[in-house]
Amino acid sequence: MSAARDGDWHLLxxxxxxxxxxxxxxxxxxxxxxxxxTQMETQAKLLKKIGDGDETLLKGWPPMPCANGPGRAPTR
Incomplete structure (x- = not known):
């Protein structure tokens, strides 16, 4: 069910x-x-830190190997 709100709708x-x-x-x-x-604000803060040069957020994870070898683009 819908409920119309009272107001001066003619003004709009x-x-x-x-x-x-x-x-x-x-x-x-x-x-x-x-x-x-909230989630987007949290992500924006993290990206801002990275953009400002904070490398601590990028440390601790090993690089992911490329399935096709180093320097080679994935094939479809």
């Missing part, structure tokens, strides 16, 4: 609520996007 060029929805149905969607936002 609408006679009624252009996006009627139950507010309670948005809680899960809001939490989902908040989680994505």
């Amino acid at each position: 060029g609408y006679d009624t609520d252009p996006v009627p929805a139950e507010a309670s149905g948005l809680d899960d969607v809001i939490r989902h996007y908040e989680t994505i936002t």
